Amino acid sequence: MNDAEIANLRSLMEYExxxxxxxxxxxxxxxxxxxxxxxxxxxxxEREHLWRRAWLLAGHLDEVPAPGSFxxxxxxxxxxxxxxxxxxxxxxxxxxxxxxxAPVALDKSGNKSRLTCAYHGWSYNxxxxxxxxxxxxxxxxxxxxxxGLAGIRCERFGKLIFINFDExxxxxxxxxxxxxxxxxxxxxxxxxxxxxHVFDLECNxxxxxxxxxxxYHIRTIHPKSVAPMMDDRRNVxxxxxxxxxxxxxxxxxxSAVKAAVDLPRGGNIIExxxxxxxxxxxxxxxxxxxxxxxxHRALAPLLMWPNGAGKCRLETWxxxxxxGDKPRPDMWTENDGERxxxxxxxxxxMGERIQESLSSPGFKGASLSxxxxxxxxxxxxxxxxxxxxxxPEALRVEQVIGEEWIYPNDPRRGAGLRTVQVAGA
Ligand code: FES
Ligand SMILES: [Fe+2]
Numbered sequence: 001m002n003d004a005e006i007a008n009l010r011s012l013m014e015y016e017x018x019x020x021x022x023x024x025x026x027x028x029x030x031x032x033x034x035x036x037x038x039x040x041x042x043x044x045x046e047r048e049h050l051w052r053r054a055w056l057l058a059g060h061l062d063e064v065p066a067p068g069s070f071x072x073x074x075x076x077x078x079x080x081x082x083x084x085x086x087x088x089x090x091x092x093x094x095x096x097x098x099x100x101x102a103p104v105a106l107d108k109s110g111n112k113s114r115l116t117c118a119y120h121g122w123s124y125n126x127x128x129x130x131x132x133x134x135x136x137x138x139x140x141x142x143x144x145x146x147x148g149l150a151g152i153r154c155e156r157f158g159k160l161i162f163i164n165f166d167e168x169x170x171x172x173x174x175x176x177x178x179x180x181x182x183x184x185x186x187x188x189x190x191x192x193x194x195x196x197h198v199f200d201l202e203c204n205x206x207x208x209x210x211x212x213x214x215x216y217h218i219r220t221i222h223p224k225s226v227a228p229m230m231d232d233r234r235n236v237x238x239x240x241x242x243x244x245x246x247x248x249x250x251x252x253x254x255s256a257v258k259a260a261v262d263l264p265r266g267g268n269i270i271e272x273x274x275x276x277x278x279x280x281x282x283x284x285x286x287x288x289x290x291x292x293x294x295x296h297r298a299l300a301p302l303l304m305w306p307n308g309a310g311k312c313r314l315e316t317w318x319x320x321x322x323x324g325d326k327p328r329p330d331m332w333t334e335n336d337g338e339r340x341x342x343x344x345x346x347x348x349x350m351g352e353r354i355q356e357s358l359s360s361p362g363f364k365g366a367s368l369s370x371x372x373x374x375x376x377x378x379x380x381x382x383x384x385x386x387x388x389x390x391x392p393e394a395l396r397v398e399q400v401i402g403e404e405w406i407y408p409n410d411p412r413r414g415a416g417l418r419t420v421q422v423a424g425a
Contacts, residue, residue, distance in 0.1 A: 031365035092154035158188030205312035243287035243381025245374035
């Protein structure tokens with residue numbers, strides 16, 4: 001983040017703290033229908049379209065570190081085989097044998113030069129090519145090339161491995177847009193995978209997600225944990241293309257955040273991380289299911305995966321610079337991944353109660369404030385990706401946040417700030 005961007009963010013923080021209404025021109029946000037969190041119909045629409053068309057964070061290079069390494073990943077539906085092939089490329093395939101559909105890899109992970117189907121022994125290399133079959137003489141005019149494993153789009157951002165089930169999807173870097181350049185300081189190409197755990201939750205995946213993309217709940221759900229440290233009234237939301245978003249909220253002057261930030265440079269930190277991530281909560285939501293607080297000590301993605309209309313899986317990751325002989329850092333869990341950290345527990349316990357009450361006929365839909373704009377922005381993108389025409393009217397959101405609010409546009413920015421305030425006076 002350069003000096004001009006930092007200065008702009010600092011000025012936006014003061015703007016947010018001083019405003020007495022939403023910014024001039026920011027739309028009233030219509031109700032988000034409750035059925036989006038409870039109905040099987042919307043859950044199926046997400047499965048058929050949203051999860052098939054978005055880039056999904058599926059793995060880390062440290063999990064397939066050498067040629068021959070493979071791993072099976074199944075958090076977004078069909079099981080995916082991720083391989084590190086002999087040529088050094090990371091590839092992804094459907095974990096389905098082209099003979100009669102048995103899983104090609106039965107183990108969750110391993111290292112082999114060939115994967116041999118346990119049913120009738122067809123063998124594939126880690127490029128997905130079919131290289132041997134038993135009793136080849138019994139097949140007439142057999143075409144090996146036509147029976148390779150079915151590939152899936154797979155691209156990397158640093159050491160992060162993303163997959164996309166849609167052949168026609170944009171490139172990963174285009175999907176991330178301006179965030180890709182903004183993330184250079186965090187060294188996703190160097191940080192190691194320190195921890196990755198999965199927790200089953202009894203709520204829709206979007207309830208778990210949305211608790212992490214607004215700060216309106218901080219004083220009520222986290223009065224003793226987060227609220228004393230975060231200056232929520234100075235939080236600045238930024239809306240990015242493709243449904244992504246960012247929050248930047250400064251630490252309170254007397255808080256532990258500042259104490260941590262004031263530690264001398266050096267040691268086990270990401271040296272290139274700038275002033276904002278060191279002194280503020282700088283967190284990104286990457287559509288559809290990734291929320292990531294980033295700072296100089298750790299990068300800590302949280303991911304929410306669907307598991308039914310009223311259930312989900314919460315995945316917690318910690319990426320960190322080389323920790324040498326010290327214990328592996330783990331931002332989100334205690335007791336070696338068995339128990340969530342207290343802040344996440346506060347969100348999760350409320351999320352499961354919310355899932356129960358959302359099903360009540362008394363709930364007509366969510367009424368969002370300007371502070372919760374990232375949530376609405378996310379829903380607009382969800383509908384566009386699902387295809388608005390596929391969604392029954394009662395389950396749609398209106399597309400009311402226009403391009404003028406999407407980065408790099410922002411009527412609050414720079415010189416425009418003063419104009420906006422004068423116009424509202
Ligand atoms: S199903 Fe794989 S070899 Fe037959
Ligand atoms: Fe929270």
